[in-house]
Amino acid sequence: MVDNLVVVGVGLIGGSFARALKKAGAVRRIVGIERSPAYGERALALGIVDEVATSFDAVAGADLVLLAAPVAQTRRILAALAPHLGPGTVVTDAGSTKADVVAAARAALGGKVAQFVPGHPIAGRETNGPDAAIDDLYIGKKFVLTPLPENGAAQVERVAGAWRACGAVIHRLTPEEHDKVFAAVSHLPHLLAYALVDDIANKAHADLLFQYAASGFRDFTRIAGSSPEMWRDISLANQGALLAELDAYMTQLAHLRARLAAGDGATLEAVYGNAQRARRQWIEAIEAAEAPQPIDNAE
Numbered sequence: 001m002v003d004n005l006v007v008v009g010v011g012l013i014g015g016s017f018a019r020a021l022k023k024a025g026a027v028r029r030i031v032g033i034e035r036s037p038a039y040g041e042r043a044l045a046l047g048i049v050d051e052v053a054t055s056f057d058a059v060a061g062a063d064l065v066l067l068a069a070p071v072a073q074t075r076r077i078l079a080a081l082a083p084h085l086g087p088g089t090v091v092t093d094a095g096s097t098k099a100d101v102v103a104a105a106r107a108a109l110g111g112k113v114a115q116f117v118p119g120h121p122i123a124g125r126e127t128n129g130p131d132a133a134i135d136d137l138y139i140g141k142k143f144v145l146t147p148l149p150e151n152g153a154a155q156v157e158r159v160a161g162a163w164r165a166c167g168a169v170i171h172r173l174t175p176e177e178h179d180k181v182f183a184a185v186s187h188l189p190h191l192l193a194y195a196l197v198d199d200i201a202n203k204a205h206a207d208l209l210f211q212y213a214a215s216g217f218r219d220f221t222r223i224a225g226s227s228p229e230m231w232r233d234i235s236l237a238n239q240g241a242l243l244a245e246l247d248a249y250m251t252q253l254a255h256l257r258a259r260l261a262a263g264d265g266a267t268l269e270a271v272y273g274n275a276q277r278a279r280r281q282w283i284e285a286i287e288a289a290e291a292p293q294p295i296d297n298a299e
């Protein structure tokens, strides 16, 4: 049970965390802190938060603080809240990158860094802001903890317990492992989707192309509807790992281009077949993992 929760950034991710905890009866009071006054008022009107605070005084006395703003905001938010951080408060985050967030926490919190437990919910969608927040976003989804050596077991458990109450299954990675994995399966796909839509939008006959684009294009590009600020921050924060994945992908594209130019149908079919098999196996595994589990989801 969280007594006093502060959510910094009450958009899709922070708002869904607040809604899920409220639905589970696992929180008593939620205070929101927002850069956008309109989003703060909206979160209050929607009942996502009980109060909107305009200063970080609200952090004093909180038992849990969730940072759910774009990752480039992490250092300035932590620096602003640090003077108000009492010893009983645990701060966590939902950022999509972890090595930069950990570095920002060390720089901003100094001797209080043990109170920061970094994490990342592996769930989301392409819509943003408080209106996008839903109470079942995290059910059956993974939450990756990347704890610091300084974190105490009780501090880590306070964060893990809150996410379990939202329905999430707890996993652990190091920040470096985390950033390499998500460069490949999240950050690269977003860059590719944005690149394709931008490329088509810039063509002279874009209107004609969009007129006939159908479900294949819609599925491939859904994530290009996501927040440009958030994805700018993620791309730059994970620049090294993202560049490595992009280079590997460009090698694959160059290979496929050469085989296509050569009219090598056998190789194209073999690559497509391998991808189809791998995707089917992944879908089966993910559906089994996300099915309602009768047993508890302890790490």
Ligand SMILES: NC(=O)c1ccc[n+]([C@@H]2O[C@H](COP(=O)([O-])OP(=O)(O)OC[C@H]3O[C@@H](n4cnc5c(N)ncnc54)[C@H](O)[C@@H]3O)[C@@H](O)[C@H]2O)c1
Residues within 6 Å of the ligand: 008, 009, 010, 011, 012, 013, 014, 033, 034, 035, 036, 039, 068, 069, 070, 071, 073, 077, 094, 095, 096, 097, 120, 121, 122, 123, 124, 125, 126, 127, 128, 129, 130, 132, 227, 230, 234
């Ligand atoms: N969208 C996803 O699918 C997804 C999934 C997992 C994690 N994340 C991570 O969660 C975080 C939030 O993403 P989101 O999808 O909820 O975005 P969002 O745009 O819906 O919400 C972010 C909120 O933070 C507010 N904000 C920005 N800077 C702030 C500041 N300095 N102080 C206070 N509030 C501030 C914005 O006004 C906005 O309401 C990001 O770090 C993102 O990387 C996103």
Ligand SMILES: O=C(O)C(=O)C[C@]1(C(=O)O)C=C[C@@H](O)C=C1
Residues within 6 Å of the ligand: 095, 096, 121, 122, 123, 124, 125, 126, 185, 186, 187, 223, 226
């Ligand atoms: O479903 C989506 O729209 C998402 O982009 C969710 C998604 C992902 O890439 O899978 C995006 C960013 C995250 O940090 C975690 C999840």
